[in-house]
Amino acid sequence: MSYHWEPQWIRKRVVVDGMELEVCQDLSTGLYLCPLCIDIDRVCPSESKPSTVVPDKATYFFSLQDLVRHLHAHRESRWREAAVSVEEEAEEEFVSGEEE
Numbered sequence: 870m871s872y873h874w875e876p877q878w879i880r881k882r883v884v885v886d887g888m889e890l891e892v893c894q895d896l897s898t899g900l901y902l903c904p905l906c907i908d909i910d911r912v913c914p915s916e917s918k919p920s921t922v923v924p925d926k927a928t929y930f931f932s933l934q935d936l937v938r939h940l941h942a943h944r945e946s947r948w949r950e951a952a953v954s955v956e957e958e959a960e961e962e963f964v965s966g967e968e969e
C-alpha cells in the first residue's frame with residue numbers, strides 16, 4: 870500500500886444540468902475537483918498537459934452529479950448571505966405542489 874498519489878490534472882469542460890463548467894479532472898483516478906474550492910488556473914492550467922499540483926484545500930468528487938450538488942451548496946450559501954437583507958419578503962406561506 871502506498872500513499873503516494875501523483876495526480877494528473879487536466880482542465881475539462883463539462884455540461885451538467887445545462888450548466889457549462891470548467892473543472893479539473895485527474896486522469897488516473899477520474900476524480901473531479903470543485904472549481905470554486907481551488908484555483909483551477911493553478912491546479913489544471915491546461916487541457917492537454919496534465920499538471921501534478923496537489924491542491925491544499927480541495928474537494929474531490931467521483932461523479933459530476935455530486936460535484937453539481939456541491940456547487941449548488943456554494944450558490945445557496947451565497948444566497949443565504951444575500952437573503953439576510955431581504956428577510957422581510959421571505960415569509961411566503963403558501964403551500965404548492967402537493968400532488969399525489
Ligand SMILES: [Zn+2]
Nearest residue numbers: 903905906928
Ligand atoms: Zn467547492
